């Protein structure tokens with residue numbers, strides 16, 4: 203479903219991704235872990251073209267994009283590629299001027315050209331799924347962080363993406379709200395959604411991931427099953443990182 | 450006794466002139482304000498969009514326009530339009546000249562307000578819009594502008610109220626708005642102090658009503674603004 207080959211990304215002089223190779227199969231969940239500044243966010247942002255890589259290739263579904271320095275993508279190429287992925291942001295980024303249900307309808311109506319009635323029905327179904335049916339007509343600022351993030355997930359799901367990307371979806375939340383969001387994500391994984399999740403929630407990684415990817419200084423230092431990474435790894439960088447997180 | 454006569458005379462002049470001045474306000478000041486504010490807003494909107502379009506010639510034109518009209522006094526702009534242009538064969542009537550001058554001037558200032566509001570919208574809003582597959586234009590229209598408009602309501606409201614007062618400059622190019630009317634009566638009666646106080650009072654009435662309308666509008670827009 204996802205295939206990255208030899209992906210490079212730099213910001214000016216700083217090389218942030220230095221040759222990433224990665225495959226995620228359909229229906230699987232990949233969890234990306236690693237120290238701050240290792241390039242996890244940048245990797246996700248490359249997957250939906252919020253950043254344009256300098257080199258390498260990204261394949262999602264049937265679409266492949268090749269990058270070279272100076273590659274300029276056409277706007278419609280970008281949007282059609284992006285529509286294959288949904289993104290859930292650390293800071294939710296809900297649209298504050300729209301109600302909860304309108305947030306979820308917006309992309310369906312504007313981008314997918316669904317009728318309002320159809321979009322609304324789908325939105326309400328998704329809200330039921332994330333347990334927020336009673337919040338449909340509220341504005342985002344009237345919701346807790348955990349509720350906002352669940353709306354964020356529903357908004358991304360509404361576009362029927364092939365892949366969902368999560369960038370530390372729970373790290374802005376109070377501890378007691380983390381569980382409700384992880385629960386929704388776990389349900390999605392079990393239903394066979396393909397997901398790439400950047401998180402510091404090691405328990406979630408152990409529990410839900412099919413593949414754990416440890417990033418360090420712009421490369422994938424190690425990848426494998428949760429057991430291979432969390433229990434069997436002998437890589438000193440991995441162990442050092444895990445010790446720090448377990449602390 | 451002399452004092453009483455004087456007071457009586459002044460009261461007579463003020464009450465005789467109150468309605469003519471108010472009428473000048475309703476016939477010229479208010480339309481001038483409303484027309485130029487609306488046109489100025491439209492001009493400002495397109496100027497702001499041009500400024501952030503990234504299309505070089507558009508950016509250059511917008512910048513140049515704002516530079517000229519913010520960098521020169523409104524009074525001078527009005528004089529050029531009304532007294533200057535006839536010498537190259539373009540003669541404007543006072544009222545259209547005033548509309549044009551105020552519109553160009555307001556458009557330049559308001560475009561900066563709108564541009565700032567657009568730029569103040571958090572980057573995450575653009576990214577969220579892109580992430581659900583919107584194009585730049587869709588993101589702008591559906592996500593960014595509705596928020597930017599809410600943000601710009603208070604500063605635009607302030608500039609609307611200052612426009613009401615600025616329109617008194619139209620007197621200098623012979624538009625018989627309130628101030629001009631006041632000047633005429635003052636000149637005829639030799640009571641400038643009281644007459645101008647009366648004019649000031651009528652301006653105050655207008656701007657008080659408008660301030661109230663502005664705060665109502667702000668309250669309406671305040672419901673769902675981004676933190």
Ligand SMILES: Nc1ncnc2c1ncn2[C@@H]1O[C@H](COP(=O)(O)OP(=O)(O)OP(=O)(O)O)[C@@H](O)[C@H]1O
Pocket residue numbers: 213216218236237238239240241242243244245
């Ligand atoms: N737009 C940018 N311009 C310049 N440098 C950037 C930009 N975005 C990221 N970087 C740099 O790239 C490096 C990797 O950043 P990234 O956000 O991908 O790390 P991360 O692994 O997500 O870290 P964290 O766990 O703190 O979120 C950092 O050194 C960061 O300063």
Ligand SMILES: [Mg+2]
Pocket residue numbers: 242243244369370
């Ligand atoms: Mg990050």
